[in-house]
Amino acid sequence: MARAGLTAERLAEAAAELADAAGFEQVSLSALARRFEVSVPSLYSHVKSTHDLKTRVALLALAELADRGLVALAGRSGRDALTALGNVYRDYARAHPGRYAAARMPLDPATAAASAGLRHTEMIRAILRGYDVPEAEETHAVRVLGATFHGYVSLELAGGFDHSSPSSERSWSRAMDALDALLRHWPDE
Amino acid sequence: MARAGLTAERLAEAAAELADAAGFEQVSLSALARRFEVSVPSLYSHVKSTHDLKTRVALLALAELADRGLVALAGRSGRDALTALGNVYRDYARAHPGRYAAARMPLDPATAAASAGLRHTEMIRAILRGYDVPEAEETHAVRVLGATFHGYVSLELAGGFDHSSPSSERSWSRAMDALDALLRHWPDE
DNA sequence: AGCAAAAACCTAAAGGCTTTAGGAAGGGTA
DNA sequence: TACCCTTCCTAAAGCCTTTAGGTTTTTGCT
Incomplete structure (x- = not known):
C-alpha cells in the first residue's frame, strides 16, 4: 500500500493547522492519523509522544513569530518599531490562535534554550x-x-474585551501610545 | 453504605486543590472520584461535565482573587494601591498556580457576566x-x-524569567514603578 | 411514625485518546 | 538479487468521559 510520506515536520505543520482551526488542546495524534489516513501507532515513528508533537508546534510558532518580527523591525525605530512588533504578535495571535497558544506552552529548559525564544528577547x-x-x-x-x-493579546484572544466599548482596536492603539510614553520617560531607579 | 456527602462546591474546592498541586489540565472527574472514594459516574449528580467542573474552579478562583484584591485596596491609593493589587495577582498565581490558570479559562458570555470578572475591572x-x-x-x-x-504573572509562572538575571523580583518591582510612572504621565490622545 | 419522592450513589457499557509490543511491506543500496 | 532500514500495520492495555438505568439513603410531608 502507498505510503503517506510523513515526517515530523509535516506532522507539526498539520498539527499547527489543526490547532488554529480547532484549538491547541484539540491537537492529538488521533486527529492527525485521521487527517493522513494512517493508523495512530504509525505516527510514533515520527514523533515520540503527543507532548513531543505539541512541543514541535510550539517551536514552529516561536520561529514563525520571530521571523515576522525581524521583518517588521527592519528599517524602523522608536515608536514605529514598537507598534510594528506589537502588531506582529497581535496579528499572529488573531490569525493563528492555536499556534499562538502553542508558543505559550511551557518548554523544558533545554528545549527553550534551543528555541527562537531568545530571538524574541533580542x-x-x-x-x-x-x-x-x-x-x-x-x-x-x-x-x-x-x-x-x-x-494584551492573551486577554483579547480570550474574549476579555469583547462586547464592551471602546473597541479593542482603539485600546490597542492607546496601549502602544502608553508603552511609547513609558519608554520615553522610563522612571529613575 | 455511607455517603460521601458531596456537593458541587466541595468538588470544585477539591478540584482547585488538585489543580494547584498537579496542574489545571490534570483536573478530571476520575481523579476526584478516587479522592472521594466514589465511582466516577456518581459525580455527574453534582456536576454536568468536566467542563462544568473546570468552570466552577474558574469562578472560585475569580471570586477568591476579587476578595483578596478588595482587602488589599482598602485604605490605599496611588502607587500603594497599584502595587497592592499587583501583588495580590502575583502572589495568588504563585501560591495557587492551578487556580490562577483556571481563572484565565475562557468562559462563555453568560457565565463570564455572572462571574467576579466585573469586580476585577472595578x-x-x-x-x-x-x-x-x-x-x-x-x-x-x-x-x-x-x-x-x-x-507578567503569566510569563513568570511559565518560567520565562528563570535562570536569568536580574531577578524577577526586581523586575516586578520596576514594573510597578513603570506602571506608576505611566499613570502619572498618561499620554495625551 | 410512616411513607413517597428526591437525591446520592451504584454497575454496565460505549467510545475516544495514548502508548507499547511485535510483525509486514516498501525502497534504497551493495 | 538480497539485505536492511524505515514506514506502516494490527493487537492490546490503560486511562478518561459520558449515558443509561437501577438501588439505597435521606428528606420532608402527612
Whole structure:
C-alpha cells in the first residue's frame, strides 16, 4: 500500500493547522492519523509522544513569530518599531490562535534554550535602542514590554474585551501610545 | 453504605486543590472520584461535565482573587494601591498556580457576566482614581494595567524569567514603578 | 411514625485518546 | 538479487468521559 510520506515536520505543520482551526488542546495524534489516513501507532515513528508533537508546534510558532518580527523591525525605530512588533504578535495571535497558544506552552529548559525564544528577547531589546532606557534597566523594560504585549493579546484572544466599548482596536492603539510614553520617560531607579 | 456527602462546591474546592498541586489540565472527574472514594459516574449528580467542573474552579478562583484584591485596596491609593493589587495577582498565581490558570479559562458570555470578572475591572478602575487619567481614557488604562499584570504573572509562572538575571523580583518591582510612572504621565490622545 | 419522592450513589457499557509490543511491506543500496 | 532500514500495520492495555438505568439513603410531608 502507498505510503503517506510523513515526517515530523509535516506532522507539526498539520498539527499547527489543526490547532488554529480547532484549538491547541484539540491537537492529538488521533486527529492527525485521521487527517493522513494512517493508523495512530504509525505516527510514533515520527514523533515520540503527543507532548513531543505539541512541543514541535510550539517551536514552529516561536520561529514563525520571530521571523515576522525581524521583518517588521527592519528599517524602523522608536515608536514605529514598537507598534510594528506589537502588531506582529497581535496579528499572529488573531490569525493563528492555536499556534499562538502553542508558543505559550511551557518548554523544558533545554528545549527553550534551543528555541527562537531568545530571538524574541533580542527583538524587544532592539526596540529599546530607539529610546534612552539606561542599560541597567534594559532587562526590566524588556520584561515589561513582553508582558504587556503578551498580556494584551492573551486577554483579547480570550474574549476579555469583547462586547464592551471602546473597541479593542482603539485600546490597542492607546496601549502602544502608553508603552511609547513609558519608554520615553522610563522612571529613575 | 455511607455517603460521601458531596456537593458541587466541595468538588470544585477539591478540584482547585488538585489543580494547584498537579496542574489545571490534570483536573478530571476520575481523579476526584478516587479522592472521594466514589465511582466516577456518581459525580455527574453534582456536576454536568468536566467542563462544568473546570468552570466552577474558574469562578472560585475569580471570586477568591476579587476578595483578596478588595482587602488589599482598602485604605490605599496611588502607587500603594497599584502595587497592592499587583501583588495580590502575583502572589495568588504563585501560591495557587492551578487556580490562577483556571481563572484565565475562557468562559462563555453568560457565565463570564455572572462571574467576579466585573469586580476585577472595578478594582483596577478604583486604582485610577488616585491618578489623573482622563475619564475617556479609563477603559484603555484599565486594559493596559490588566494586560501588564496578567502578562507578567503569566510569563513568570511559565518560567520565562528563570535562570536569568536580574531577578524577577526586581523586575516586578520596576514594573510597578513603570506602571506608576505611566499613570502619572498618561499620554495625551 | 410512616411513607413517597428526591437525591446520592451504584454497575454496565460505549467510545475516544495514548502508548507499547511485535510483525509486514516498501525502497534504497551493495 | 538480497539485505536492511524505515514506514506502516494490527493487537492490546490503560486511562478518561459520558449515558443509561437501577438501588439505597435521606428528606420532608402527612
